[in-house]
Amino acid sequence: MRWLVLYTAMILGANAGYAGEIDWQAAHDGGLAKLQQTDPTPVPATEFTDPEGGTHSLADWKGKVVLLNFWATWCAPCREEMPSLDALQAEMGGEDFEVVAIAAGHNPPPAVRKFLDEENIANLPVRLDPRQQLAREMGVMGMPVTVLIDRDGNEVARLIGGADWSSDTAKALIRQATAP
Numbered sequence: 202m203r204w205l206v207l208y209t210a211m212i213l214g215a216n217a218g219y220a221g222e223i224d225w226q227a228a229h230d231g232g233l234a235k236l237q238q239t240d241p242t243p244v245p246a247t248e249f250t251d252p253e254g255g256t257h258s259l260a261d262w263k264g265k266v267v268l269l270n271f272w273a274t275w276c277a278p279c280r281e282e283m284p285s286l287d288a289l290q291a292e293m294g295g296e297d298f299e300v301v302a303i304a305a306g307h308n309p310p311p312a313v314r315k316f317l318d319e320e321n322i323a324n325l326p327v328r329l330d331p332r333q334q335l336a337r338e339m340g341v342m343g344m345p346v347t348v349l350i351d352r353d354g355n356e357v358a359r360l361i362g363g364a365d366w367s368s369d370t371a372k373a374l375i376r377q378a379t380a381p
């Protein structure tokens with residue numbers, strides 16, 4: 202029996218179809234209790250902007266795992282959460298993963314810059330959704346809301362409210378999501 206268990210584990214471990222599996226229960230138990238796995242759903246192609254007038258869409262990050270965060274300058278939980286998103290981007294952002302933080306609603310660029318400066322946010326580029334088009338299409342009713350998007354551009358999980366995204370649990374979640 203022991204050999205059967207070992208053989209089965211080796212087969213499953215070698216099967217690429219099982220790589221990159223996320224341990225949702227460990228994420229819940231480790232402090233991301235509000236994280237809800239969702240059925241893989243394609244994210245909208247709705248454009249959003251940056252302060253320089255550039256346009257972007259989530260398709261710009263296809264091929265990467267994205268932690269998409271909707272926030273606002275007036276949102277107290279956002280102020281508390283933003284440093285952890287910045288730290289996660291600093292540590293894990295790169296070729297396979299990126300935090301995309303979007304100020305949704307009325308957030309004038311000077312107010313956004315002031316907010317980011319006050320919180321010492323240095324690793325998150327400013328992205329804006331002033332009319333909340335993307336936020337509405339993604340069903341965001343309040344802030345903060347954070348959405349985990351897979352490499353194929355599908356939402357796979359959502360967390361409503363704040364979280365510590367620089368925690369060991371969050372980092373483990375991102376490592377699992379970006380595993381080949």
